[in-house]
Amino acid sequence: MIDEGYTKYECDWREAPALPEEAVAELNAWRNRLHEQGLIGYYPQHGVGFGNVSIREGDTDAFLISGTQTGDIARTDERHYARVTRCDIEANKVHCEGPVQASSEALTHAAIYALDPAIRAVVHVHSVAMWNKLIDTFPTTSRDVSYGTPEMAREFRRLYEETDFGQQGVAIMGGHEEGIVSFGRDVGQATERVLQHQD
Template identity: 45%
Template sequence: RYGGYGYGNVSMRIPPYDAPVNHRAFVITGTQTGEVGVLTPLNYTVVTAYSPERNLLVSEGPCKPSSESLTHGSVYDQDPAIRWVIHAHSPEIWRNAAALDLPTTAPDVLYGSPEMAGEVWRLFAETDVRSQGIFVMGGHDDGVVAFGATAEAAAEILIGTLLIATKLKGA
């Protein structure tokens, strides 16, 4: 479906890790960088503050932050130990979310929206997403978000889930 390419975005928390909610700064890939072959520093920006309630992002850098920045910020707000967030597109995981028992945002909530940020808070309050390290974006075809203390941990969750999903009927 994606021609062998992976689209999405990635972010990394930066100190201070004990910053208040909505001020947990992170570096994130810029908007519309999915087709860039090799990313350079010009393809990243720093989000310093965000407010889903006001649909507000404050960033510093050479490009505009990803449209998923509010979602990333809401994940970081759940636990200072979360240092990496990966948003990817995986038809295999997305189609098999129920069979994989993955927490899933409401299907009527659009990606990148303040409502999606609210869905992140709901998932952390009502599901075991914290221990799973991954959730599916029900209103965003193929949208999946994995997170962890390291880039490797988040990627292992994503790839491990993909491996299981590809073995399921209908993947």
């Protein structure tokens, strides 16, 4: 079941110029590294991209995230990022601005940021090998819960409170095949937390 790439939330997008290059330089460098590793990419058979990265903007609830349908691009730049200004997880609503719309998994990122202000970056990748290796060994969300839903947000809260998700910063998305999410104090830490599980 590949349900990636289909925007399930209501997206209120305001088209705006690209963010300054320096605002996304570090985020983008790590994103391109994940793309090189095949952890962010594109399913040609489904015609959809997968994987996305974000960083929190200052001490706010806003974050900068890779844009929807950018997974086929090997080397992205500031033109491929959106700023999510506000999210309403219960109402499935995302407000964003930028040259592209936010990733279809922006609500997943918002749910992770809502867990703790110390979470500064979120990485979401796809890997069938890593998913099969880590599922039910690492904190795993219910297989009955799809991505980008209020139920998924509650699942992350449950894992954060009941497992070592808060310490390890990695969770497997049981109902989102191949899906893995990590967070960190910066995007480097969030990325390394995923890369260390690659064979």
